[in-house]
Amino acid sequence: MKAVVVGAGFAGSLIAKVLGDNGFRVLVLEAGAQPDHDEALLRFQTALVKTPLAPYRTTTAAPSSDYLINTGPFDYASPYLRINGGTGTAWTGITPRMHPEDFRTADLGHGRNWPISYDELEPFYRAAEWEIGVAADADEQRQHLPVADGYSYPMHALPRTYLDHVIASVVDGATIDGQELLITGTPQARNGIPVRGYRPDGQLCAGYASCVPICPEQAKYTPHRTQKRWSHNVELRTRCVVNRVHADEFGRVTKVSYQRYEDDTTGTHTRHEEEADVVVLAAHAIENAKLLLMSGLANSSDQVGRNLMDHPALLTWALMPEPIGPFRGPGSTTAIDAFRSGPQRCTRAPFRIEIGNWGWGWSAGSPGSDTAEFVAAGLRGNALRQAVANRVGRQFTLQFEIEQEADPTNRVTLGPGRDALGNPRPSVHYGLSTYVKDGLLDAKRVSDRIFELLRAEDHTSYKPDDERYFEHNGEPLRYWGAGHGGGTHVMGVSPRDSVVDQWQRCWDHPNLYAVGCGSMPSLGTSNPSLTMAALALRTAGHLVSRRVMSAGSELAESAGSRPPP
Amino acid sequence: MDAFVELSAELTGFSAEELRSTGLVEQYRGLAGNASHAEIIELWYTGVWRGVIPSPRAYAEGLAWKAVGVAAPGTGAPGFGSWERRPRRSAL
C-alpha cells in the first residue's frame, strides 16, 4: 500500500510515522527546504524584530504566510511556516486539551458540533501526549478536565515561574463574576523530569526563554523529533511543492502533481507526478484548503476553505508591585481556566487566560521600547539603568485566547496573484463576530479585575493607529493572531455540510484524507495542536486497520460514515 | 582613559569594566564613535545600530537585559527550574 503525505509538518510527520511503522510505503512531499538549527539560531539573534518566522530560511518557490492576501474587514494575522517541520518548528509548545464542552459548541449556541466526543478522543490525547512528550500533572489537570484514571503524563509538570507563585498567592480562591479563580499548570511540550517508562528525546528545558521561535537546547518538541523515529518505509523529499491532486471519474484519487526546485532564490522548477493508493493532505489549514480548491476536489458541500477560525488573542500588560524576574524560562507555565466553560459562553466567546512570563516582549516590544522611552525622556547613566531595571523587572502580560466560532463567511479562496511557481496565492476574508468581540471585551474587563486584585499597575493601551485596532461598544480593543488557524476542511456528520468525516477522510473521495487543524469544527479555548495530533493518530490508526482488514480493496470503495473499524 | 568608553559609561550607567567585558568596545567605537548620545545608548542597551543588529554578540550583550539581571532570550541557560526562584535584586 503506497501513501503520499503532503507536508512534513506537525500532522504529516505523525501520520507518516504510524503508516511507516505499519508496513505502508510512505512518500512525504515537503514544499520547504531543510532548516539548519545553528543558522536559524544565528538569524534569530540578529533579527531586529524577533517574529516567529524570523529565524527560518524560506524559499522563493514555497513562500510562507507572508504571501497571503487579506480581503476582509479584519486582517488574518497568524503566520505559518513552510520549511521541513512546518509551523511546528516555530510553535511555542503549549499543549492543553480541549474542554469536553468544546466538542458541542453548536448545542451551546455558536459554531459547530464535532462528530466525536471528548471521551472518544481521550485515548488519542494520551497517545499524542506520549508521542510528543508532554509535561503535566494529571491530578492538576483533573481540576478542570476529565483525564483517564491511573494515567500519568510522560513527564512531571514543569516548575512554575516565580511570577506564577506570586500571582497564585493572591488570585487563588478569589472570584470574578462568581467564577472561582485558580492558577493551573499548563501542559507543555518541552522536556521536564520523566516518569518511569518514558525516555525524553532531547535536552531538559534549561530556561533559554526563546521557545518560540527557536529553542537553542531543542528541549521543545518539533516534528523533526518524530521524523528521526520514522522507519525505512518513509521517504522524505523536500523542496517539492504539491500543486494538484488528481481523481478518476469515480472520485478515487490516483496521483499528485508536484513541482521540484533546487534553487531557493528563484521559481525555477521541474514537474513530476506520483501515484498513490491513499493521499494524506497535511499542508496546514490554509494550504490544505488552497490545494483542494486548486484541484477542484472534495467540495460538493461548498465548505472547502470556509469556517476559518483562530484564536484572536487579547494581550493586557501591567507591572507587579515587586520584581518578579520575567524572561526566565518558558513563556507561560500556568493559566486561569475558569472562563473556558460554563453558561456564560452562550452569550460571549469563552477564553483561557495564560500568565505570560516574557515581560511585555510581545505586547509592547520590551525592553527596547522601555529603553527608548526613558532615553527620550532624558534619562542617562544610573538613572536610566535603574529605570529599565525597575520597569522591566516587574513586567508581565496576560494573554487571553478567545474562542472564535466556525463561520462560513470567514474563508480562504484562491487569490488573483500568483507565486513564483505560478500557483495562486491564498486569499483570506476574515472577520470577528459580535460573539467574539463580546468575548474580547469581557476578557478586557476580567483583566482589569485581575490587575486590581494583584495591585498591578495597568499599562495596557490600544490606540487607533495600532495594527488590528477596533472599537466595540465604544471601547478600544485590539487582537493578535495566535497562529491557530483551523476549520478550512471541516469535519462533520454529513457530506452535505462538511468536507471530511470523523476520520478526516474527504466525503467525496474514498482515499483522500485532509488532516490538521483544518478538520476541527471548533477550537474552543485551547492551543489546537495537541488535539490536532490526537486526531492525526486516530486517523493513522484507522488507515492501518482498514489496510489490515482488507489489504487494500476497502479503500477503493466509496466513502461514507462507516462505523469505526 | 578611553574617551569612547568613558562617555559610554556615563551615558549607560555601566562601569568601564562592565562595558569592556562585553567584548564590544572596539566594534561599537567603530560604529558609534561620532554618534549622538541617544544612538550610543540604544546601541549599548539593545544592540541595535541604525535599524540593524550588527552581530549576535551585540544582541546577547544588550545592557537592557543586564540591567534586569537576565540573559537575552535564547543566549543563556540559567538551568532547569531556575525560573521558580525569586529574582536577584539588580546590582545597584
Ligand SMILES: Cc1cc2nc3c(=O)[nH]c(=O)nc-3n(C[C@H](O)[C@H](O)[C@H](O)COP(=O)(O)OP(=O)(O)OC[C@H]3O[C@@H](n4cnc5c(N)ncnc54)[C@H](O)[C@@H]3O)c2cc1C
Ligand atoms: C507563533 C506560533 C506559535 C504557536 N504556538 C502553539 C502552541 O503553543 N500550541 C499549539 O497547540 N499550537 C501552536 N501553534 C500552532 C501550530 O504551530 C499549528 O497548529 C501546527 O503547526 C499545524 O500543524 P500542520 O501539520 O497542520 O501544519 P504545519 O506544521 O505548518 O505543517 C505543514 C507542512 O506542509 C508543508 N506544505 C505546505 N504546502 C505544501 C505543498 N503545497 N506541498 C508540499 N508541502 C506543503 C509546509 O511546508 C509544512 O512543512 C503556534 C503557531 C504559531 C505560528
Ligand code: SF4
Ligand atoms: S525555556 Fe528555553 S530551554 Fe526551555 S523550551 Fe524554551 S527555549 Fe527551550
